[in-house]
Amino acid sequence: MNANHPEIKIRKAVAADSEKLWLLMKELAVFENYIESFVITPDIILESGFKKSPPDFYAIVAEDGDSLVGMLVYYFLPYTAQNRPSIYLKELFVDTNYRGQKIGEQLMNALRIEAEHNNCAQIKWTVAPWNESGKKFYERLGANENTEWLNYEWNISK
Template identity: 30%
Template sequence: MIDYRQAVPSDAPGILALLEEIMEHHGVVPPEPERLSAVISTIIAACDHMFLVAEDGDDLVGMCTLVFSQSTWSTAPVCELQDVVVTEGHRRAEVGRGLMQAAEEVARVRGCSRLHLLAEYWNLDAHAFYRSLGWAEKSCLYFERDLRADPPGLA
């Protein structure tokens, strides 16, 4: 049986492994384990972020990150889901569905007016999964600026 719960500090190694798995799936080289572990510890201790984990016995088999913020448009809190991942061996076994339901329950309890997430355009399996749960696709362009690079004109 899969249990869904908020992560605790002892979950950090399992969360690290899950994040490395999703980053590899997306073709991203994970940060150094020490740096990523520090971020995991910060999120576990934060009040505006939360890891939800799916646990099968003693093993973490899925997780997602919830990021809470205040919306000026709805005048209520909103929640962005990030890092939604289920280990390959547990995919298509309702773990993801349970994780998403647990995230929705947490967001409702915290008074959120909506949940949102981003999915890579090429990740068609994820798109189908979210649609099967009643999520609606929105039209929007996502812009990003890498602040680690030198600002234009200063290089």
């Protein structure tokens, strides 16, 4: 439970959350400075995350009454060298008014349980190099920076 907001509920997202999930994704795009390339819509979230089978992504949310105040978006990497799946954490965001109240930690713990239930070998993610508070948060949880691999991307434009 959360001391400042005891009614915070951590749960898996459902289709009815699509609009509110989109608002949090949009806030994250502003925070991480990619809002100019953000093309996600509530309809895309509904279709890709809830109507498609299997879905492109899954989400865990933090709910305060009728509002979503945090989200964690992830997907599975089914094939790994360990012959066990991994989870890739794509997005973690907590509304600025709710930070410092262990909501991010609760979301990460829910993801850890999800990983254990799915026999995952690990959870992977990336952090922007400028996001010092994010790096400290993950280190507090016991995560380690992987310095053995470099991230590359190949942008394909139409």
